[in-house]
Amino acid sequence: MNKSLLYLLVVVGVLTSCSDSYSVQGTSSIAALDGSKLYLKAIKSGDLKNIDSCDVVHGQFHFNGLLDSVRIVSLFMDEESIMPVVLEKGEISIRIDNTSRRVSGTPLNEELYDFLTRHDQLDNELSELSHRHSQMLLEGEDEDVINEQLSLEAARIAQQEDSLVTNFIIDNFDNVLGPGVFMMMTGSYPYPVLTPQIEDIMSKATSKFKNDPYVKEYYQTANDIQAQQNGLADDGTVPPPPPAEGPESPLPPSLSQNPSLPDSIQSIPAE
Numbered sequence: 001m002n003k004s005l006l007y008l009l010v011v012v013g014v015l016t017s018c019s020d021s022y023s024v025q026g027t028s029s030i031a032a033l034d035g036s037k038l039y040l041k042a043i044k045s046g047d048l049k050n051i052d053s054c055d056v057v058h059g060q061f062h063f064n065g066l067l068d069s070v071r072i073v074s075l076f077m078d079e080e081s082i083m084p085v086v087l088e089k090g091e092i093s094i095r096i097d098n099t100s101r102r103v104s105g106t107p108l109n110e111e112l113y114d115f116l117t118r119h120d121q122l123d124n125e126l127s128e129l130s131h132r133h134s135q136m137l138l139e140g141e142d143e144d145v146i147n148e149q150l151s152l153e154a155a156r157i158a159q160q161e162d163s164l165v166t167n168f169i170i171d172n173f174d175n176v177l178g179p180g181v182f183m184m185m186t187g188s189y190p191y192p193v194l195t196p197q198i199e200d201i202m203s204k205a206t207s208k209f210k211n212d213p214y215v216k217e218y219y220q221t222a223n224d225i226q227a228q229q230n231g232l233a234d235d236g237t238v239p240p241p242p243p244a245e246g247p248e249s250p251l252p253p254s255l256s257q258n259p260s261l262p263d264s265i266q267s268i269p270a271e
Contacts, residue, residue, distance in 0.1 A: 192222035
């Protein structure tokens, strides 16, 4: 074989290999993580699988491997999910410290964590209402007036949160972020349900989003359960819904509650 052609084939092979790989560089200033083993987990064939692992050494950790497709995975320490990560081309950077946790360096990770940061801000505003309630009581304000005022505030924040999540999913119907955040949003439900928010999203959904395996199964099951609940059993009672089935999500369990994190980083927000 001509040497020039052989050299060209080698170069092409190297470039192809690089383009189909991922690289994650991580840093942590949290002592509890040092010496720990971290895992990247994703759903494969209906099960949650380890796809990569590494040790944290002096606050540094690194993952790399072949990238067959862009996907959202989750960074785990033992059995505890720490944070979602989009595996995509480019140099992915993870930073975990005492005040924040963030994945950056690639477009989808930047977009996801901008969204999570805003969502955390709204959650903090909602949590702050409890503190304001106590403070206003100490200042001698009428409790009925306080409750009315703070209820309006809570409703406003909840509406902003719903709009944030809905618009983010709609804007990302055709990439991994849309189905991923839909999975986070529905993660706290005891079984698949149809809410006005979900119906609104599905009424605008693209074919690609509707055919995502998780979205498709969730929506079909939710419709089946609703149809069952709309009918009556022989004794006139509404039959109970079946428990939710399907693979465990590699993502934080819900957008309405804090992800399950090790105690040392339980309160660290996404930045």
